[in-house]
Amino acid sequence: MELATDRVELSIYDGMGELPHFNPELDDELAIAAVQDWRTQLQAADGILFCTPEYAHGVPGSLKNALDWIVSSGEFMHKPTAVISASPSPDGGAKANAALVQTLRVMMAEIADGSILCIPAVYNKFNDRSELTDLETELALSSLLASLVSEIDIER
Numbered sequence: 742m743e744l745a746t747d748r749v750e751l752s753i754y755d756g757m758g759e760l761p762h763f764n765p766e767l768d769d770e771l772a773i774a775a776v777q778d779w780r781t782q783l784q785a786a787d788g789i790l791f792c793t794p795e796y797a798h799g800v801p802g803s804l805k806n807a808l809d810w811i812v813s814s815g816e817f818m819h820k821p822t823a824v825i826s827a828s829p830s831p832d833g834g835a836k837a838n839a840a841l842v843q844t845l846r847v848m849m850a851e852i853a854d855g856s857i858l859c860i861p862a863v864y865n866k867f868n869d870r871s872e873l874t875d876l877e878t879e880l881a882l883s884s885l886l887a888s889l890v891s892e893i894d895i896e897r
Contacts, residue, residue: 743873744879744886745886748890749886749890751790752782754779754782756775756778756782757804757807759775759778760773760775760776760803760806760807761773761776762806763806763809763810768810768813768814776810779807779810779811780811783811783816783817783820784816788822788889788892789817789820789821789822789823789850790822790823790824790825790889791804791824791825791841791845792826792827793827793834793837793838793841794827794828794834794837795827795828795830795834795837795838796837798836798837799836799837800840800841800844804841808844808845808848811848815849817845817848817849817850818848818849818850819851820850820851821850821853821892821893821895822845822850822851822852822889823852823857823858823886823889824838824841824842824845824856824858825838825858825882825885826841826858826859827859827860828859828860828861829862829863829864830861830862831861831862832861833858833860833861833862833863834859835859838858838859842857851892853888853889853891853892854888855884855888856885856888856889856892857885858882858885860881866878
C-alpha cells in the first residue's frame, strides 16, 4: 500500500472469513449480508488487486469460495484487475497465479500483461517489521500498480 501514488486509494477487503461456504440455493435477492457486502465493495472499486499465497499449487480455498459467490453476479465484467502471488518457492506461486488469472478471465476481468506478478522467495524480501526491503520486488510492485492504474484510466 505504501507504493501507491497519491492518485490511488487502496482498501483491503477483510470479510473473506465471514463468507459462508458457497451454496447457489442461498444466492438470491436475499443473499447473506457478507455476500452482499463483498459484491458491493467489488462494484464500488474502479479496479481490483488480488494478492494470494500458493497452497498445494493452487489458490487458498477461502479465495476460491469468495470467487464462487460472484461468478454469476458480474462484478468482474470488464473490471481492471491485477494479480500478485507470493511464495517461498522459486516460482513465486506461479501455479496459484495462473489458476487465479484463468478463473478471473472466465469471469471477464480485464487483466493486462503488466498486471500479473509472481514474487519468489517472499520471506527474503521483508525485514523483521514486515517492511519490504528488496528493491527489485519494490520496482515490480510499482510497475504492476502503474499498469493497473493505466487500465483503470482507459476504462474511464
